[in-house]
Amino acid sequence: MKKLVTLEINGKLQELAVEPSESLLQILRKQWNLIGTKRGCDSGGCGCCTVHLDGKAVYSCMVFASSLDKHKVTTIEGLSSGNELDPLQTAFIEEDAVQCGYCTCGMIMTAKEFLAKEDRPDEEQIRHAIAGNLCRCTGYQKIVKAIKVAANR
Amino acid sequence: MSLTSVKEYFTPGGKQEVLELLEKYGDSALIVAGGSFVHGLDARDLLFGIEALIDIRNLALNEVSSDSAGLSLGATVTFSELQQLNEIQSSAAFGALRDALKCPPVQIRNVATIGGNIAAACPYFDLPTAVMSLGGVVQAQGPAGSREIGLQEFFAGLFQNTLETNEFVSGIFIPALPARSSSAFIKLETNANDLAIVNVAVQLTLDESGSCQEARLVVGGGVAETPVRAIASENLLRGRKMTDELFKQAGAAVQSDLEPISDHRASAAYRSATAKVLTERALRRAVARLDQAQASI
Numbered sequence: 001m002k003k004l005v006t007l008e009i010n011g012k013l014q015e016l017a018v019e020p021s022e023s024l025l026q027i028l029r030k031q032w033n034l035i036g037t038k039r040g041c042d043s044g045g046c047g048c049c050t051v052h053l054d055g056k057a058v059y060s061c062m063v064f065a066s067s068l069d070k071h072k073v074t075t076i077e078g079l080s081s082g083n084e085l086d087p088l089q090t091a092f093i094e095e096d097a098v099q100c101g102y103c104t105c106g107m108i109m110t111a112k113e114f115l116a117k118e119d120r121p122d123e124e125q126i127r128h129a130i131a132g133n134l135c136r137c138t139g140y141q142k143i144v145k146a147i148k149v150a151a152n153r
Numbered sequence: 154m155s156l157t158s159v160k161e162y163f164t165p166g167g168k169q170e171v172l173e174l175l176e177k178y179g180d181s182a183l184i185v186a187g188g189s190f191v192h193g194l195d196a197r198d199l200l201f202g203i204e205a206l207i208d209i210r211n212l213a214l215n216e217v218s219s220d221s222a223g224l225s226l227g228a229t230v231t232f233s234e235l236q237q238l239n240e241i242q243s244s245a246a247f248g249a250l251r252d253a254l255k256c257p258p259v260q261i262r263n264v265a266t267i268g269g270n271i272a273a274a275c276p277y278f279d280l281p282t283a284v285m286s287l288g289g290v291v292q293a294q295g296p297a298g299s300r301e302i303g304l305q306e307f308f309a310g311l312f313q314n315t316l317e318t319n320e321f322v323s324g325i326f327i328p329a330l331p332a333r334s335s336s337a338f339i340k341l342e343t344n345a346n347d348l349a350i351v352n353v354a355v356q357l358t359l360d361e362s363g364s365c366q367e368a369r370l371v372v373g374g375g376v377a378e379t380p381v382r383a384i385a386s387e388n389l390l391r392g393r394k395m396t397d398e399l400f401k402q403a404g405a406a407v408q409s410d411l412e413p414i415s416d417h418r419a420s421a422a423y424r425s426a427t428a429k430v431l432t433e434r435a436l437r438r439a440v441a442r443l444d445q446a447q448a449s450i
Contacts, residue, residue: 021156066162132258
């Protein structure tokens with residue numbers, strides 16, 4: 001049976017009816033067309049679908065939409081304010097930390113929560129922080145550098 | 154997620170309501186919290202016939218209390234919340250828990266709960282090995298009240314626990330350890346986001362002369378259907394001084410306590426060889442931790 005949930009998504013309050021087994025990832029992409037959040041492994045192993053739930057990084061493919069009543073979700077689309085990009089987004093562009101781009105949004109969402117807790121991380125801390133996000137192109141070097149650059153701003 | 158058989162997702166606000174739902178749905182109900190292992194169960198075809206998911210996160214089971222008897226952890230306390238507890242951050246005795254909590258990526262730590270991780274009875278998980286080495290106890294809530302089940306009795310086999318159909322895990326209790334106690338956990342995996350090939354947790358209590366008074370050594374991560382106590386090694390450690398030579402003997406003795414499985418992650422022989430080395434390292438880490446704690450007094 002569908003369940004009615006009210007939640008805040010990127011600052012806007014939304015009410016929607018969800019199937020009992022639907023994931024947050026499914027409703028983000030299908031119902032709201034927020035396609036910055038990517039579907040990768042769909043089983044919590046790759047990190048492409050990372051969003052913030054109440055300010056914490058989570059795999060949206062693993063979160064049941066039915067459990068989200070009165071919660072707050074932020075996706076990559078909610079990171080910039082108007083045309084002004086988040087410092088992490090700017091750093092990823094400047095440092096060429098993007099190749100095919102599929103992992104980028106999840107990577108930035110993970111880094112965003114991490115930098116909120118650690119303002120001057122070293123390389124090892126950064127690498128540990130993004131352990132739940134796979135990138136199959138860049139070899140991580142530029143991603144790690146971009147996060148470091150953003151941390152220093 | 155496929156989960157095609159699931160018809161309802163419940164978010165009850167009280168224990169009574171959970172028990173009523175369990176009564177009504179029986180074997181076709183699954184208790185969930187963070188939901189991070191539902192895919193894992195689905196992939197292994199263990200969700201066959203599940204019609205109702207019962208999310209217990211509105212039951213106020215996310216509380217922690219600590220006294221001289223030990224640490225009481227509500228079932229829905231997340232890994233991230235556990236990492237922030239003073240007791241877990243600083244004490245040598247809870248070192249194994251601290252080590253094990255570092256393993257999963259942040260996206261899992263933010264949702265996965267201690268109760269769910271134990272209740273899943275997955276032999277590849279890290280926390281069960283660590284909690285078993287610390288003598289942890291499951292608090293099970295049923296219609297007749299609450300009962301306590303030691304972890305060894307709780308794990309019945311591969312993805313099987315000894316809960317009755319009308320019971321659910323409401324908390325985990327970890328007893329306080331005597332002075333001069335220390336613990337450590339070590340895991341070998343193929344990549345940062347994978348389940349364990351082998352994991353080892355050890356808890357030691359030394360007497361004033363530095364001899365081992367009590368030892369609990371647990372090996373998990375696919376060496377058997379459940380994490381197992383390495384009794385031969387424990388017996389070897391008791392009464393002895395902590396030396397590198399003894400750690401090597403204890404590592405070798407662990408191999409006689411195990412009958413590891415072979416699967417796509419590792420062969421039985423590789424698991425056995427790894428268990429030996431990880432045991433030595435875990436013992437060294439636990440002793441180093443104790444030395445450090447005593448140096449800072």
